[in-house]
Amino acid sequence: MSSPDTESADRSEPVLPEGWMIGHIIRTMLPLLATLSILQMVSGTVLETFEEQLLTTPSLLVLVPVTIGTAGNLGSIMCSRLSTELHLGTLEFTPDNPAIRSNVGAVMGLAATVFVVLGLSAWAIGQVLGGTLALWKVMLISVTSGMLLAVFVVVVSITAVYSSFRLGYDPDDTTIPVVTNVSDITGVLILFSVVSLVL
Amino acid sequence: MPGQETAVDVYKQSLPVILVSLVAGLFAGTILGTDAMREGIASVPGLLLLLPAFLATRGGVYGSLGARLSSGLHQGLIEPYFTRDRRVTNAIVASFVNGMAVSLFIAVVAFIVLVMLGRSGSLVELVGIMLIAGFLSAVTMLGVLLTVIFVGYRRGLDPDNVIGPVVTTVGDVFGVLFLLVGVYLTRLIL
Numbered sequence: 001m002s003s004p005d006t007e008s009a010d011r012s013e014p015v016l017p018e019g020w021m022i023g024h025i026i027r028t029m030l031p032l033l034a035t036l037s038i039l040q041m042v043s044g045t046v047l048e049t050f051e052e053q054l055l056t057t058p059s060l061l062v063l064v065p066v067t068i069g070t071a072g073n074l075g076s077i078m079c080s081r082l083s084t085e086l087h088l089g090t091l092e093f094t095p096d097n098p099a100i101r102s103n104v105g106a107v108m109g110l111a112a113t114v115f116v117v118l119g120l121s122a123w124a125i126g127q128v129l130g131g132t133l134a135l136w137k138v139m140l141i142s143v144t145s146g147m148l149l150a151v152f153v154v155v156v157s158i159t160a161v162y163s164s165f166r167l168g169y170d171p172d173d174t175t176i177p178v179v180t181n182v183s184d185i186t187g188v189l190i191l192f193s194v195v196s197l198v199l
Numbered sequence: 200m201p202g203q204e205t206a207v208d209v210y211k212q213s214l215p216v217i218l219v220s221l222v223a224g225l226f227a228g229t230i231l232g233t234d235a236m237r238e239g240i241a242s243v244p245g246l247l248l249l250l251p252a253f254l255a256t257r258g259g260v261y262g263s264l265g266a267r268l269s270s271g272l273h274q275g276l277i278e279p280y281f282t283r284d285r286r287v288t289n290a291i292v293a294s295f296v297n298g299m300a301v302s303l304f305i306a307v308v309a310f311i312v313l314v315m316l317g318r319s320g321s322l323v324e325l326v327g328i329m330l331i332a333g334f335l336s337a338v339t340m341l342g343v344l345l346t347v348i349f350v351g352y353r354r355g356l357d358p359d360n361v362i363g364p365v366v367t368t369v370g371d372v373f374g375v376l377f378l379l380v381g382v383y384l385t386r387l388i389l
Contacts, residue, residue: 066224105206
């Protein structure tokens with residue numbers, strides 16, 4: 001930490017705006033990250049509870065990261081599209097609104113694509129890793145939990161965008177982080193509810 | 200006009216990002232399912248408990264760094280080169296501190312939950328694993344993210360479109376891998 005201070009003083013102003021200060025970034029982000037970690041302990045507890053089953057059935061372990069990731073992705077696609085359409089004035093909260101229909105249709109289609117491919121891949125990878133779970137069971141778990149998750153994401157996204165609009169908040173700032181993380185956690189809950197029904 | 204797009208249009212636009220995250224998730228899942236990782240999970244109580252929090256906060260820390268740098272580039276506040284610009288170094292230092300602090304926090308919270316669930320576990324072991332995995336993923340994420348954002352921007356890519364997929368892909372795959380490295384190194388040290 002010797003020369004950079006004098007060097008950068010030439011290029012940038014002596015006092016940076018708050019948003020670029022180390023202390024400010026840490027103070028705004030850290031409480032959010034801590035809250036997020038505590039919330040994620042819900043999914044962690046589910047995984048920990050199913051530990052024995054997960055260890056003997058590698059296919060189930062393979063399903064976990066994709067389910068979490070896809071849930072968050074579908075939520076953020078749905079929310080960012082709905083908020084943009086809200087800003088452009090093309091969104092009305094009725095079931096026959098074209099924007100709602102095409103978004104719902106797309107999310108269902110994306111979920112179907114991902115969770116069919118996931119079922120096949122998780123089964124195949126599970127076989128290589130020494131698992132014995134039958135293909136139809138892996139497919140049933142993957143597709144059922146995936147489609148339930150898509151329905152959940154649709155309902156939560158529409159509700160979140162609608163309520164933040166009614167409460168006067170910009171849905172871009174509020175809904176995406178909330179819906180992404182809620183979908184993440186619900187993804188694990190739905191996956192293991194289906195697992196305990198099928199296995 | 201987005202209002203006139205059909206479900207098929209929306210599906211086609213979103214499919215690439217979803218498929219990239221599917222492939223990344225399959226890699227992460229395969230590492231989770233390997234014998235080495237399963238043996239680690241079996242021998243370290245609490246490893247599965249902290250996994251979702253660890254992966255989710257990687258996305259939070261480095262996704263926000265990416266968004267901040269991207270806004271800075273778009274506003275012309277920073278330049279797409281590795282210089283000692285105070286804005287860039289501040290953003291990097293802050294995200295490193297956030298990443299390490301939250302990793303430590305996760306280890307402590309996971310230990311508390313473990314005790315509440317009536318299981319036994321080692322706080323020192325969980326802290327060690329989280330610090331190692333947090334540090335390695337910080338170095339990797341910072342390197343990859345800065346390179347992709349700066350080089351991409353110079354070649355005309357909008358960083359807003361690449362940050363999301365890069366953070367999830369690299370974050371999940373390396374997150375799980377470094378968790379495994381953390382388990383091994385902690386075992387060597389303790």
